[in-house]
Amino acid sequence: MTTLYAPTPAPMTVPPPLARLVWIELRKAVDTRSGRWLLVLIGLIAVASAVLTGDTGSARNHNLPHVLGDTSQLVAILLPVLGILLVTSEWSQHTALTTFTLVPRRLRIIAAKATGGALLAAAIAVVCVAVSTTVLVAADHGQPGPWQDAGLAIAYSFVFQILNLLLGVAFGVLFRSSPVAVVAYFVIPTASSILTGTVHTLTPAGRWLDPSTVWNHLAGGTMTATTWAQVAATAAVWIALPGLAGGWHILHRPVNA
């Protein structure tokens, strides 16, 4: 069993490019049954919502901004969950150890997950636009102007979905546990909505900081300089802040899975 060996030059020693890590994260989102079912469920909700608002109900609502807005809002309930699971499955499934052993630059993994998540959100926005358009065309209500302001509404819906998914990624990075992050996502923003909605002194703060209030401007299809500033403020509080806090922990603490 003796084999002569000669030292050979090192094999490929370039780090995996970020684009490849993003592609791997997207693949990880669809290569398990639970991942596929979550995406199928999101698709079904989009179809059901588009049919309900675009083919029934008041004729005033039979235009693309309205149908797409309703569809986006309904779908957006699940997008943070998708974002959370992109991150927390590494801990709940104990794969963080393998992932960070293969890619010790942990920030690259977080960046790949956030980028992959944004791409998934964009793809889901495309699905929402497609089903909303299809329903309106198929229903053919004969209404004038179903496509008025459609371009802006479509653009806003992309921003809306991406923000919702990134909120999930940030919560996942912060809590690193699927049940804790999902419960936190359903409880904390809801509590914040109730608080800012009922306590009048807090209402002005809610206009700036409550994501469900602020981001619905995007789904509603009307944006002003003020509402854009409000969107940026909520994104800073609900995405950047938890993302940075959790990111610091992942970068500096031991990997435990």
Add this chain to the structure above:
Amino acid sequence: MGRSEAAGPAGIVVSMIEINGLTRRFGATGISDVSFTCRPGSVTGFLGPNGAGKTTTMRLLCGLDRPDAGTATIDGHPYARLPQPGRRVGVMLDPGAMHRGRTGRETLALVAAVLGVDRTRVSRMLELTGLDAAASAKRVGQYSLGMRQRLALGIALLGDPGVLVLDEPANGLDPQGVRWIRRLLREHADRGGTVLLSSHLLREVEAVADHLVIINAGRIVADGSPEQLRTSRSTLVRAVDAAALADALRAAGRQARMSADGALETDAEPEQVGHIAARAGAVLTELRPQGDDLEKLFFALTAPDYEEAA
């Protein structure tokens, strides 16, 4: 079980692991000043009881945790600085670190994508680790511990690394599996590879390791070839008043360890023990050299100290 295919056509990179003064405390436990070197062409058996600090050392080596002091490097570089570590170091720390919902083949395919290795390598690793088509199409959640262990080894070997770092690789394997992994590691080292494998069982590594590092309670207590360790003799001595003799030995600057049956083990030569005993007026009942038995040595080195136990 497939022939040895761990090396790609280009051969493997010769690498050295150097661990120097590595310290990491977790309250009362942890590791202190751990130093040893793993050379190319050798299999280092990292031995110690459960909780002695083997996994802690390996996690620090692989950049999963940061030491309080000391360094651990692969050819002078910290693991976390390697651009594509999976091509240099094959790591298996926990066979549970796999997604239960993915198939075995998909698990390997994802790692192959990270490493940028050819897809045919996935099939070769499945063949090498003895996971057939049916097994590789099953989800990992349905795997036995032995199958998971084989898949985890497949992950470690996928990037054709020169260095293997394996934590308790024989856990959960059947006797054939244990023989297979021994042969695989021996062949890897014979081709110039560097292997560090841990175990809490001496017998598991004795058959394959040509370098033994023994750790107990976070400190290295022995480091050398099995031959060196066998000849690092100690002396067994019994006395009417063993505690008094132990004190006399320690006062003379020698180590003395008392086993449960009252025998003392010391690093002094039998003649020196006789002199020390005579000066102390101790009555000896038995005096003989020992140390030709690795297993005895292992147990002696890793037994709780007489004074700690008292």
